Amino acid sequence: MKKANVIILAGFLGSGKTTLLKQLLQREKERNHKTAVLMNELGQVSIDSDAVPGDIPLKELLNGCICCSLSDQLEKQLWGLCKENELDTLIIEATGAAHPIDVLDACLSPYLLDELHVSGIISVMDAPRWLDRGTMSVQAKMLMLEQIKHADFIIWNKTGALSDEQKQSIKEDAKRLNEGTPYVLTDYAKTDIDQLFALSVKDRKEHQKVTADKLKVKTWMYSFTGTVKKEAFENWLREAPSSIYRIKGYIKLEDGKIYLFQYSYGLPIYEKELMKMPLRLVFIGEDLDTEKLAEGLKQIEQ
Ligand SMILES: Nc1nc2c(ncn2[C@@H]2O[C@H](COP(=O)(O)OP(=O)(O)OP(=O)(O)O)[C@@H](O)[C@H]2O)c(=O)[nH]1
Numbered sequence: 001m002k003k004a005n006v007i008i009l010a011g012f013l014g015s016g017k018t019t020l021l022k023q024l025l026q027r028e029k030e031r032n033h034k035t036a037v038l039m040n041e042l043g044q045v046s047i048d049s050d051a052v053p054g055d056i057p058l059k060e061l062l063n064g065c066i067c068c069s070l071s072d073q074l075e076k077q078l079w080g081l082c083k084e085n086e087l088d089t090l091i092i093e094a095t096g097a098a099h100p101i102d103v104l105d106a107c108l109s110p111y112l113l114d115e116l117h118v119s120g121i122i123s124v125m126d127a128p129r130w131l132d133r134g135t136m137s138v139q140a141k142m143l144m145l146e147q148i149k150h151a152d153f154i155i156w157n158k159t160g161a162l163s164d165e166q167k168q169s170i171k172e173d174a175k176r177l178n179e180g181t182p183y184v185l186t187d188y189a190k191t192d193i194d195q196l197f198a199l200s201v202k203d204r205k206e207h208q209k210v211t212a213d214k215l216k217v218k219t220w221m222y223s224f225t226g227t228v229k230k231e232a233f234e235n236w237l238r239e240a241p242s243s244i245y246r247i248k249g250y251i252k253l254e255d256g257k258i259y260l261f262q263y264s265y266g267l268p269i270y271e272k273e274l275m276k277m278p279l280r281l282v283f284i285g286e287d288l289d290t291e292k293l294a295e296g297l298k299q300i301e302q
Pocket residue numbers: 011012013014015016017018019020048095096157158159160186187188189246262263264267269
């Protein structure tokens with residue numbers, strides 16, 4: 001029986017995993033390969049699943065991390081995806097708080113040996129965040145380090161605005177922390193996609209156990225009842241604690257239009273949304289004072 005080739009996408013919250021996933025799916029479509037996606041998000045609602053075209057089998061594991069609370073379910077969902085579809089490729093997008101080796105372990109379960117061949121782990125690193133890691137919690141730094149160390153391929157993303165020195169420093173870190181592993185510096189994870197389908201899993205050393213549990217990453221959702229002025233919202237964002245690693249969801253601005261809103265590492269992005277989506281934002285971070293956040297957001301609603 002044909003085994004599905006599994007690619008695991010790891011990388012910190014907001015680093016660009018979904019951006020890469022879209023390109024991998026496009027390439028597999030061009031090659032006529034039957035592909036499925038397993039997507040894991042920490043929040044109760046999925047925002048990223050809209051990135052997966054409707055004809056691609058998709059399973060979602062929400063509200064927890066596949067490397068800890070949802071590991072049993074991961075096995076079951078993988079089994080289901082393989083049995084229901086004759087797959088060439090299966091792409092797992094882990095939450096940004098997942099340890100890649102724990103995800104790999106779940107895929108190597110004896111139960112799945114006849115169904116899956118794990119091709120490798122691609123870690124998508126938020127390069128500016130990595131350079132600025134001194135401002136993050138010890139656990140968040142350790143997790144990023146582990147995502148680098150255990151990758152079979154590293155995509156250092158968001159490098160467009162970096163100086164030559166910063167790029168050089170990234171290259172040195174890549175060599176020092178995971179010697180011999182191929183890496184590229186990208187913007188919007190644009191790279192030669194075919195090389196990513198030709199990975200091979202290397203021998204793994206013991207890994208540090210840093211997972212969403214230890215990270216104290218919490219998710220929280222805020223629902224808007226009305227519109228929000230962009231300027232007031234961005235002022236609020238500037239004052240928001242830096243331990244908010246990621247925000248995503250839908251927001252209605254003063255022009256009366258709904259936008260898909262994405263925020264990671266100080267960078268807000270708005271994309272016009274044509275469908276009538278629920279106006280709610282998912283926040284992911286450490287030590288979130290949700291009462292204070294809610295109070296601030298309520299004040300800027302109109
Ligand atoms: N400026 C810039 N933005 C980028 C780049 N790559 C991705 N983004 C944006 O960063 C945001 C997060 O990207 P995603 O691909 O959703 O990141 P992710 O790793 O899937 O996020 P989580 O699933 O929440 O962990 C989106 O708004 C992207 O459009 C890049 O190279 N430069």
